[in-house]
Amino acid sequence: MHRPTKAPGWADVTPEAAYLNRRQIIAGGSALALGGIAGGVRAQGDLEPNTFEDISTYNNFYEFGTNKGDPARYAHEMTTEPWSVEIDGLVDKPGTYSFADLIDGMPMEERIYRFRCVEAWSMVIPWNGFELRHLLDRVGVQPGANYVAFETLYRPEEMRGTRSRIIDWPYREGLRMDEAMHPLTILATGLYDRPMPNQNGAPIRLVVPWKYGFKSIKSLVRISLVEEEPVTSWNQLAPREYGFYSNVNPTVDHPRWSQATERKVGGGLFSARQDTLMFNGYEDEVAELYAGMDLQQSF
Amino acid sequence: MLVDLINPLARRVPMWLVYVGGLVPMVWLFWLGLTGGLGPEPIKALEHRYGLIALQLLVAGLCITPLRRFLDVNLIRFRRALGLLAFGYVAAHLLVWLVLDLRSLGLIWQDILKRPYITIGMLGFACLVPLAATSNNWSVRRLGARWRVLHRLTYVAVVLGAVHFVMLVKGWQLEPLVYLAAAVGLIALRWRPLRSMLGHAFG
Numbered sequence: 207m208h209r210p211t212k213a214p215g216w217a218d219v220t221p222e223a224a225y226l227n228r229r230q231i232i233a234g235g236s237a238l239a240l241g242g243i244a245g246g247v248r249a250q251g252d253l254e255p256n257t258f259e260d261i262s263t264y265n266n267f268y269e270f271g272t273n274k275g276d277p278a279r280y281a282h283e284m285t286t287e288p289w290s291v292e293i294d295g296l297v298d299k300p301g302t303y304s305f306a307d308l309i310d311g312m313p314m315e316e317r318i319y320r321f322r323c324v325e326a327w328s329m330v331i332p333w334n335g336f337e338l339r340h341l342l343d344r345v346g347v348q349p350g351a352n353y354v355a356f357e358t359l360y361r362p363e364e365m366r367g368t369r370s371r372i373i374d375w376p377y378r379e380g381l382r383m384d385e386a387m388h389p390l391t392i393l394a395t396g397l398y399d400r401p402m403p404n405q406n407g408a409p410i411r412l413v414v415p416w417k418y419g420f421k422s423i424k425s426l427v428r429i430s431l432v433e434e435e436p437v438t439s440w441n442q443l444a445p446r447e448y449g450f451y452s453n454v455n456p457t458v459d460h461p462r463w464s465q466a467t468e469r470k471v472g473g474g475l476f477s478a479r480q481d482t483l484m485f486n487g488y489e490d491e492v493a494e495l496y497a498g499m500d501l502q503q504s505f
Numbered sequence: 506m507l508v509d510l511i512n513p514l515a516r517r518v519p520m521w522l523v524y525v526g527g528l529v530p531m532v533w534l535f536w537l538g539l540t541g542g543l544g545p546e547p548i549k550a551l552e553h554r555y556g557l558i559a560l561q562l563l564v565a566g567l568c569i570t571p572l573r574r575f576l577d578v579n580l581i582r583f584r585r586a587l588g589l590l591a592f593g594y595v596a597a598h599l600l601v602w603l604v605l606d607l608r609s610l611g612l613i614w615q616d617i618l619k620r621p622y623i624t625i626g627m628l629g630f631a632c633l634v635p636l637a638a639t640s641n642n643w644s645v646r647r648l649g650a651r652w653r654v655l656h657r658l659t660y661v662a663v664v665l666g667a668v669h670f671v672m673l674v675k676g677w678q679l680e681p682l683v684y685l686a687a688a689v690g691l692i693a694l695r696w697r698p699l700r701s702m703l704g705h706a707f708g
Binding site: 256259260263264272274275325327370372373440443444459461462463464467469471472474475476477478479 | 538539541544545546547548549551605606607608612615616619620621622672673674675676677678679
């Protein structure tokens with residue numbers, strides 16, 4: 207599970223058949239390997255990953271357009287080399303880190319996570335990445351930092367979707383410190399053992415599996431450790447519809463649609479909906495983060 | 506003049522061809538959905554494509570009167586076909602939602618009552634039902650002057666359809682707003698003061 211390679215190249219691509227065999231071993235051993243933390247990946251039966259094609263052709267990445275196929279069509283226009291991430295705010299070692307420096311020494315692993323979009327569709331995705339807390343520990347979080355704020359690249363000449371002012375670019379997201387330090391929270395640099403496709407947020411993105419997909423911000427260029435709850439894009443745009451927390455919760459409906467069920471993408475024209483799980487099925491791992499909070503209010 | 510070319514041509518198009526041609530995309534899209542041509546989420550794709558075609562046909566139907574009034578382009582004989590095809594696509598849109606997407610009467614009923622954009626969409630569909638039912642010659646004759654009044658419901662249906670589209674997308678997106686603006690603009694052209702003003706300009 208621990209891959210010593212910094213950035214897997216195309217030479218590292220595993221044939222799909224071999225991959226699927228190996229994945230079963232990984233999925234079976236995940237509870238052990240993650241020390242019980244991802245033991246909540248308990249319903250193994252429904253953790254059948256979507257195909258690479260599903261994952262890389264059905265995307266929301268409004269920087270490239272609002273249609274699901276736009277990111278796959280236009281994200282190749284984004285330059286991802288060189289890439290750097292600015293880390294600033296209440297941190298011991300602020301600075302602009304190149305992608306290579308950022309991932310240097312980070313313990314890379316594979317995580318097969320459910321991914322639930324706020325639009326009531328879902329996927330299962332085999333990410334490659336490392337826990338965000340390892341990076342935060344390395345740069346040194348200072349006392350007083352209560353939140354982590356994230357920003358996506360904003361480069362209009364390479365991101366045609368940003369020419370429409372649908373969002374106050376750059377796209378921004380945020381987590382409370384305990385959410386950011388949670389072992390399920392990862393920075394992903396690839397999927398299916400391939401480098402992250404541009405449309406999925408190359409070269410590095412956040413993945414927070416118990417929250418709606420839009421919290422898992424793509425193509426990161428800035429990580430700031432801050433005292434106050436940061437502004438987040440969808441919350442800023444429609445606070446009644448998208449809360450800061452945006453935890454997957456089948457009992458709190460979006461004002462315009464029900465969140466009780468979802469449909470897993472890739473099942474064809476006759477695939478049925480399935481019940482949405484509390485915290486997207488990661489309740490055992492993350493419910494304690496919200497103990498005592500009214501989740502109807504803090505949605 | 507282009508008009509002198511279009512009008513005789515329009516008179517020669519057989520009506521069955523309009524209906525058959527209009528239904529081809531419905532069948533073709535369903536086939537694409539079955540065979541993977543609509544991407545990994547074909548149910549949503551089909552639902553959206555049928556809905557969008559319905560809205561386009563309704564807006565096209567609204568163009569017919571202004572085209573004749575201001576540009577002397579006479580496409581009036583296609584108006585019924587456009588309206589009935591639009592109704593067919595709205596019905597298909599609804600069926601995909603009922604039969605393929607939600608599949609539960611409980612969920613459907615909850616959605617209609619609880620979600621304003623669905624309430625509005627359903628109201629739009631409800632407006633179209635009496636229009637489709639009275640689109641035949643017999644009803645036109647029987648209803649007389651009342652037929653014209655009744656068929657003004659089209660305006661309500663198109664606006665409801667466009668508002669439904671505006672409301673269902675995330676954020677304020679351009680495409681649905683363009684449809685809404687087109688619908689409102691085309692209806693405004695029927696407003697007497699504007700009509701006479703434009704009539705002078707073109708006349």
